[in-house]
Amino acid sequence: MSRLAPVSATQDHIQGPLDAGIVLIEYGDFECPYCGEAYPELKAVKEAMGEALCFVFRHFPLRQAHAHAERAAEFAEAAATVGRFWEMHDMLYENQQALTDRHLMSYAKRLDLDAKLIESALGGQFAARVQHDFSSGVRSGVNGTPCLFLNGERYDGPRDANSLIELMRG
Amino acid sequence: MPIQSARLLAVGQPAPAFTLHATPDQTLSLSELRGRPVILVFYPADWSPVCGDQIGLYNELLGEFEKFGAQMLGISVDGTWCHAAFTHDRKLRFPLLADFEPKGEVARLYGVYQGNAGVSERALFVIDAEGVIRWSYLSPIGINPGADGILDALEKLPPKQAGGQT
Numbered sequence: 001m002s003r004l005a006p007v008s009a010t011q012d013h014i015q016g017p018l019d020a021g022i023v024l025i026e027y028g029d030f031e032c033p034y035c036g037e038a039y040p041e042l043k044a045v046k047e048a049m050g051e052a053l054c055f056v057f058r059h060f061p062l063r064q065a066h067a068h069a070e071r072a073a074e075f076a077e078a079a080a081t082v083g084r085f086w087e088m089h090d091m092l093y094e095n096q097q098a099l100t101d102r103h104l105m106s107y108a109k110r111l112d113l114d115a116k117l118i119e120s121a122l123g124g125q126f127a128a129r130v131q132h133d134f135s136s137g138v139r140s141g142v143n144g145t146p147c148l149f150l151n152g153e154r155y156d157g158p159r160d161a162n163s164l165i166e167l168m169r170g
Numbered sequence: 171m172p173i174q175s176a177r178l179l180a181v182g183q184p185a186p187a188f189t190l191h192a193t194p195d196q197t198l199s200l201s202e203l204r205g206r207p208v209i210l211v212f213y214p215a216d217w218s219p220v221c222g223d224q225i226g227l228y229n230e231l232l233g234e235f236e237k238f239g240a241q242m243l244g245i246s247v248d249g250t251w252c253h254a255a256f257t258h259d260r261k262l263r264f265p266l267l268a269d270f271e272p273k274g275e276v277a278r279l280y281g282v283y284q285g286n287a288g289v290s291e292r293a294l295f296v297i298d299a300e301g302v303i304r305w306s307y308l309s310p311i312g313i314n315p316g317a318d319g320i321l322d323a324l325e326k327l328p329p330k331q332a333g334g335q336t
Contacts, residue, residue, distance in 0.1 A: 003318075062226065062227075062230050063230060064226070064229050064230050064260075064261050064263075065226055065229075065230070065260065065261070135234075138231060138234060138316075138317055138318065138321065139318050139321065140318065141316040141317075141318040141319075142227075142316060143224065143227060143313075143314035143315065143316035143317075144223055144224075144226070144227055144314055154316075156313055
Protein backbone atom coordinates (compact mmCIF):
# COMPACT_ATOMS: atom_id res chain seq x y z
CA MET A 1 0.00 0.00 0.00
CA SER A 2 2.94 2.33 0.38
CA ARG A 3 4.22 4.36 -2.52
CA LEU A 4 7.75 5.46 -1.83
CA ALA A 5 8.65 8.49 -3.88
CA PRO A 6 11.58 7.54 -6.12
CA VAL A 7 14.91 9.24 -5.52
CA SER A 8 15.08 12.45 -7.50
CA ALA A 9 18.45 13.79 -8.57
CA THR A 10 17.07 17.32 -8.61
CA GLN A 11 14.77 17.28 -5.56
CA ASP A 12 16.47 15.04 -3.04
CA HIS A 13 19.49 15.49 -0.81
CA ILE A 14 21.80 12.69 -1.80
CA GLN A 15 25.15 11.32 -0.64
CA GLY A 16 26.79 8.67 -2.78
CA PRO A 17 26.15 7.67 -6.36
CA LEU A 18 22.56 7.67 -7.59
CA ASP A 19 23.14 4.33 -9.29
CA ALA A 20 24.56 2.64 -6.18
CA GLY A 21 23.34 -0.90 -5.55
CA ILE A 22 21.92 0.03 -2.17
CA VAL A 23 19.64 2.98 -1.55
CA LEU A 24 18.92 4.06 2.01
CA ILE A 25 16.37 6.82 2.56
CA GLU A 26 15.91 8.43 5.94
CA TYR A 27 12.87 10.45 6.87
CA GLY A 28 14.13 12.48 9.80
CA ASP A 29 13.41 15.28 12.24
CA PHE A 30 16.31 17.42 13.46
CA GLU A 31 14.88 17.70 16.96
CA CYS A 32 13.97 14.03 17.42
CA PRO A 33 16.27 12.34 19.92
CA TYR A 34 15.99 8.98 18.14
CA CYS A 35 17.13 10.63 14.92
CA GLY A 36 19.95 12.11 16.93
CA GLU A 37 20.90 8.65 18.11
CA ALA A 38 20.74 7.32 14.57
CA TYR A 39 22.87 10.14 13.16
CA PRO A 40 26.35 8.81 14.09
CA GLU A 41 25.24 5.27 13.25
CA LEU A 42 24.16 6.27 9.77
CA LYS A 43 27.34 8.25 9.35
CA ALA A 44 29.34 5.12 10.17
CA VAL A 45 27.25 3.13 7.69
CA LYS A 46 27.97 5.67 4.96
CA GLU A 47 31.69 5.51 5.68
CA ALA A 48 31.74 1.74 5.70
CA MET A 49 29.71 1.32 2.54
CA GLY A 50 31.34 4.06 0.50
CA GLU A 51 30.30 4.15 -3.14
CA ALA A 52 28.11 1.10 -2.73
CA LEU A 53 25.51 3.20 -0.91
CA CYS A 54 23.27 6.02 -1.99
CA PHE A 55 21.95 7.84 1.09
CA VAL A 56 19.00 10.20 0.89
CA PHE A 57 17.64 12.48 3.60
CA ARG A 58 14.04 13.68 3.57
CA HIS A 59 12.33 15.91 6.11
CA PHE A 60 9.71 14.63 8.49
CA PRO A 61 9.40 17.26 11.22
CA LEU A 62 7.01 16.25 14.01
CA ARG A 63 5.76 19.77 14.52
CA GLN A 64 3.38 19.09 17.40
CA ALA A 65 5.98 17.20 19.38
CA HIS A 66 9.05 19.25 18.50
CA ALA A 67 8.71 23.01 18.55
CA HIS A 68 11.90 23.72 16.57
CA ALA A 69 11.91 20.85 14.08
CA GLU A 70 10.11 22.63 11.27
CA ARG A 71 12.24 25.76 11.35
CA ALA A 72 15.41 23.67 11.56
CA ALA A 73 14.34 21.75 8.45
CA GLU A 74 13.66 25.03 6.67
CA PHE A 75 17.15 26.26 7.54
CA ALA A 76 18.64 23.08 6.12
CA GLU A 77 16.76 23.84 2.91
CA ALA A 78 18.06 27.39 2.94
CA ALA A 79 21.59 25.99 3.24
CA ALA A 80 20.83 23.62 0.37
CA THR A 81 20.28 26.56 -1.96
CA VAL A 82 23.96 27.41 -1.58
CA GLY A 83 25.13 23.81 -1.67
CA ARG A 84 25.63 23.37 2.06
CA PHE A 85 22.75 21.11 3.01
CA TRP A 86 24.84 18.31 4.49
CA GLU A 87 26.96 20.65 6.57
CA MET A 88 23.79 22.13 8.03
CA HIS A 89 22.28 18.66 8.46
CA ASP A 90 25.31 17.59 10.49
CA MET A 91 25.43 20.79 12.49
CA LEU A 92 21.76 20.48 13.44
CA TYR A 93 22.11 16.88 14.57
CA GLU A 94 25.24 17.72 16.50
CA ASN A 95 23.41 20.54 18.29
CA GLN A 96 19.96 19.10 18.83
CA GLN A 97 19.57 20.81 22.17
CA ALA A 98 20.14 24.24 20.63
CA LEU A 99 17.66 24.81 17.83
CA THR A 100 16.00 28.10 18.65
CA ASP A 101 15.84 30.71 15.90
CA ARG A 102 18.85 32.42 17.45
CA HIS A 103 20.86 29.22 17.26
CA LEU A 104 19.71 28.49 13.72
CA MET A 105 20.78 31.95 12.63
CA SER A 106 24.23 31.47 14.12
CA TYR A 107 24.65 28.11 12.31
CA ALA A 108 23.53 29.76 9.10
CA LYS A 109 26.11 32.51 9.52
CA ARG A 110 28.79 29.94 10.23
CA LEU A 111 27.96 28.40 6.85
CA ASP A 112 28.09 31.81 5.17
CA LEU A 113 24.39 32.05 4.39
CA ASP A 114 23.78 35.72 3.72
CA ALA A 115 21.34 37.90 5.60
CA LYS A 116 18.77 37.83 2.84
CA LEU A 117 18.71 34.03 2.74
CA ILE A 118 18.44 33.83 6.51
CA GLU A 119 15.58 36.27 6.41
CA SER A 120 13.74 34.26 3.79
CA ALA A 121 14.23 31.10 5.86
CA LEU A 122 12.77 32.84 8.89
CA GLY A 123 9.91 34.04 6.70
CA GLY A 124 8.83 30.54 5.73
CA GLN A 125 10.25 30.58 2.21
CA PHE A 126 11.20 26.90 2.47
CA ALA A 127 8.12 25.60 4.26
CA ALA A 128 6.58 24.20 1.08
CA ARG A 129 9.77 22.28 0.28
CA VAL A 130 9.74 20.70 3.75
CA GLN A 131 6.04 19.93 3.46
CA HIS A 132 6.71 18.20 0.15
CA ASP A 133 8.99 15.72 1.90
CA PHE A 134 6.59 15.33 4.82
CA SER A 135 3.65 14.53 2.56
CA SER A 136 5.67 12.06 0.52
CA GLY A 137 6.67 10.40 3.78
CA VAL A 138 3.10 10.10 5.01
CA ARG A 139 2.04 8.43 1.77
CA SER A 140 5.05 6.14 1.84
CA GLY A 141 4.19 4.70 5.24
CA VAL A 142 6.53 6.70 7.45
CA ASN A 143 5.50 5.71 10.95
CA GLY A 144 7.65 7.86 13.16
CA THR A 145 11.16 9.22 13.13
CA PRO A 146 13.67 8.25 12.09
CA CYS A 147 12.07 6.10 9.42
CA LEU A 148 14.38 4.23 7.08
CA PHE A 149 13.63 2.75 3.68
CA LEU A 150 16.15 0.27 2.39
CA ASN A 151 15.92 -0.34 -1.33
CA GLY A 152 12.35 0.90 -1.34
CA GLU A 153 11.05 -1.11 1.63
CA ARG A 154 10.39 0.34 5.06
CA TYR A 155 13.00 -0.96 7.45
CA ASP A 156 11.79 -1.45 11.03
CA GLY A 157 14.83 -3.34 12.32
CA PRO A 158 17.71 -2.22 14.53
CA ARG A 159 19.39 1.00 13.46
CA ASP A 160 22.88 0.54 14.82
CA ALA A 161 25.68 0.72 12.28
CA ASN A 162 26.76 -2.91 12.61
CA SER A 163 23.28 -4.30 12.01
CA LEU A 164 22.78 -2.08 8.99
CA ILE A 165 26.19 -2.81 7.50
CA GLU A 166 25.74 -6.53 8.03
CA LEU A 167 22.36 -6.39 6.34
CA MET A 168 23.72 -4.39 3.41
CA ARG A 169 26.71 -6.64 2.91
CA GLY A 170 24.62 -9.77 3.41
CA MET B 171 -1.54 -13.27 12.19
CA PRO B 172 -4.06 -15.05 9.97
CA ILE B 173 -5.88 -16.38 13.02
CA GLN B 174 -6.09 -12.93 14.52
CA SER B 175 -7.15 -11.37 11.22
CA ALA B 176 -10.03 -13.79 10.98
CA ARG B 177 -11.53 -12.21 14.07
CA LEU B 178 -11.14 -8.65 12.86
CA LEU B 179 -14.48 -7.20 11.78
CA ALA B 180 -14.58 -7.19 8.02
CA VAL B 181 -15.20 -4.54 5.43
CA GLY B 182 -18.88 -4.02 4.62
CA GLN B 183 -20.10 -4.76 8.13
CA PRO B 184 -21.83 -2.07 10.16
CA ALA B 185 -19.50 -0.63 12.78
CA PRO B 186 -20.76 -1.76 16.21
CA ALA B 187 -22.19 1.08 18.26
CA PHE B 188 -20.46 2.15 21.45
CA THR B 189 -20.39 4.92 24.03
CA LEU B 190 -17.18 5.51 25.94
CA HIS B 191 -15.71 8.16 28.16
CA ALA B 192 -13.63 10.72 26.26
CA THR B 193 -12.84 12.67 29.42
CA PRO B 194 -13.61 11.93 33.08
CA ASP B 195 -16.96 13.70 32.74
CA GLN B 196 -17.87 13.37 29.06
CA THR B 197 -18.85 10.43 26.93
CA LEU B 198 -18.79 10.06 23.18
CA SER B 199 -20.97 7.77 21.10
CA LEU B 200 -19.98 6.56 17.67
CA SER B 201 -23.50 7.41 16.47
CA GLU B 202 -22.86 11.10 17.19
CA LEU B 203 -20.39 11.09 14.34
CA ARG B 204 -22.76 9.69 11.72
CA GLY B 205 -22.52 11.79 8.57
CA ARG B 206 -18.75 11.93 8.45
CA PRO B 207 -16.02 9.33 8.17
CA VAL B 208 -14.48 8.06 11.39
CA ILE B 209 -11.01 6.61 11.84
CA LEU B 210 -10.94 4.23 14.81
CA VAL B 211 -7.48 3.57 16.12
CA PHE B 212 -7.20 0.72 18.62
CA TYR B 213 -3.81 0.68 20.33
CA PRO B 214 -2.41 -1.26 23.26
CA ALA B 215 -1.55 1.49 25.74
CA ASP B 216 -0.76 5.13 26.38
CA TRP B 217 2.84 6.11 27.12
CA SER B 218 4.55 4.13 24.42
CA PRO B 219 8.21 4.93 24.96
CA VAL B 220 9.02 6.41 21.58
CA CYS B 221 8.40 9.84 20.18
CA GLY B 222 6.71 9.98 16.87
CA ASP B 223 4.87 6.82 17.89
CA GLN B 224 1.57 5.90 16.32
CA ILE B 225 -0.61 8.27 18.32
CA GLY B 226 1.94 11.06 18.08
CA LEU B 227 2.18 10.54 14.33
CA TYR B 228 -1.57 10.78 13.84
CA ASN B 229 -1.59 13.93 15.93
CA GLU B 230 0.76 15.44 13.35
CA LEU B 231 -1.54 14.40 10.53
CA LEU B 232 -4.93 15.65 11.68
CA GLY B 233 -4.84 18.23 8.90
CA GLU B 234 -4.52 15.46 6.31
CA PHE B 235 -7.48 13.57 7.80
CA GLU B 236 -9.57 16.72 8.07
CA LYS B 237 -9.32 17.16 4.31
CA PHE B 238 -11.68 14.18 4.15
CA GLY B 239 -13.89 15.53 6.94
CA ALA B 240 -12.82 12.54 8.98
CA GLN B 241 -12.80 12.34 12.76
CA MET B 242 -10.03 10.35 14.41
CA LEU B 243 -10.70 8.47 17.67
CA GLY B 244 -8.10 6.61 19.68
CA ILE B 245 -9.23 3.71 21.88
CA SER B 246 -7.28 1.82 24.50
CA VAL B 247 -8.07 0.14 27.80
CA ASP B 248 -6.40 2.97 29.71
CA GLY B 249 -8.64 4.93 32.06
CA THR B 250 -9.77 8.51 31.50
CA TRP B 251 -7.24 10.09 33.88
CA CYS B 252 -4.45 8.25 32.16
CA HIS B 253 -5.71 9.43 28.78
CA ALA B 254 -6.01 12.97 30.13
CA ALA B 255 -2.40 12.98 31.30
CA PHE B 256 -1.17 11.42 28.04
CA THR B 257 -3.20 13.91 25.98
CA HIS B 258 -1.77 16.80 27.92
CA ASP B 259 1.80 15.53 27.73
CA ARG B 260 1.73 14.85 23.99
CA LYS B 261 -0.49 17.83 23.15
CA LEU B 262 -2.96 15.54 21.43
CA ARG B 263 -5.78 17.16 19.49
CA PHE B 264 -8.16 14.23 19.08
CA PRO B 265 -10.16 12.22 21.61
CA LEU B 266 -8.79 9.14 23.32
CA LEU B 267 -11.59 6.89 24.50
CA ALA B 268 -11.35 4.75 27.61
CA ASP B 269 -12.34 1.14 26.89
CA PHE B 270 -11.95 0.63 30.58
CA GLU B 271 -15.14 -0.73 32.11
CA PRO B 272 -16.06 -3.39 31.22
CA LYS B 273 -12.46 -3.67 30.21
CA GLY B 274 -11.86 -4.03 26.50
CA GLU B 275 -15.55 -4.42 25.68
CA VAL B 276 -15.37 -2.32 22.53
CA ALA B 277 -12.12 -3.93 21.42
CA ARG B 278 -13.91 -7.29 21.74
CA LEU B 279 -16.83 -6.00 19.67
CA TYR B 280 -14.41 -5.16 16.88
CA GLY B 281 -12.51 -8.42 17.25
CA VAL B 282 -9.27 -6.84 18.34
CA TYR B 283 -8.92 -7.70 22.04
CA GLN B 284 -5.89 -9.69 23.15
CA GLY B 285 -7.12 -11.67 26.10
CA ASN B 286 -3.70 -12.79 27.30
CA ALA B 287 -2.14 -9.37 27.37
CA GLY B 288 -5.31 -7.63 28.54
CA VAL B 289 -4.97 -4.91 25.93
CA SER B 290 -6.22 -4.16 22.46
CA GLU B 291 -4.39 -5.10 19.32
CA ARG B 292 -2.97 -2.36 17.15
CA ALA B 293 -5.82 -2.13 14.66
CA LEU B 294 -7.29 0.48 12.38
CA PHE B 295 -10.83 0.90 11.04
CA VAL B 296 -12.12 3.46 8.58
CA ILE B 297 -15.89 3.85 8.93
CA ASP B 298 -17.86 5.74 6.32
CA ALA B 299 -20.45 8.46 6.91
CA GLU B 300 -23.18 5.80 7.03
CA GLY B 301 -21.48 3.87 9.80
CA VAL B 302 -20.19 1.01 7.64
CA ILE B 303 -16.64 -0.34 7.97
CA ARG B 304 -14.85 0.41 4.70
CA TRP B 305 -11.31 -0.61 5.61
CA SER B 306 -9.65 -2.41 8.46
CA TYR B 307 -6.10 -3.36 9.23
CA LEU B 308 -4.45 -5.36 11.97
CA SER B 309 -0.84 -4.41 12.54
CA PRO B 310 1.75 -6.67 14.13
CA ILE B 311 1.70 -5.46 17.72
CA GLY B 312 5.24 -4.08 17.70
CA ILE B 313 4.91 -2.35 14.36
CA ASN B 314 3.50 1.11 14.02
CA PRO B 315 1.32 0.93 10.90
CA GLY B 316 1.75 4.55 9.83
CA ALA B 317 -1.01 6.46 8.08
CA ASP B 318 -0.76 5.61 4.40
CA GLY B 319 -3.40 2.88 4.61
CA ILE B 320 -5.85 5.22 6.34
CA LEU B 321 -5.35 7.92 3.72
CA ASP B 322 -5.75 5.42 0.88
CA ALA B 323 -8.99 4.20 2.45
CA LEU B 324 -10.34 7.72 2.95
CA GLU B 325 -9.57 8.52 -0.66
CA LYS B 326 -11.60 5.56 -1.79
CA LEU B 327 -14.73 6.51 0.17
CA PRO B 328 -17.59 7.57 -2.03
CA PRO B 329 -18.14 11.34 -2.02
CA LYS B 330 -20.15 12.41 0.99
CA GLN B 331 -23.07 13.72 -1.04
CA ALA B 332 -23.48 10.32 -2.64
CA GLY B 333 -25.02 9.22 0.71
CA GLY B 334 -27.82 6.71 0.78
CA GLN B 335 -25.61 3.87 -0.34
CA THR B 336 -26.67 0.58 1.12
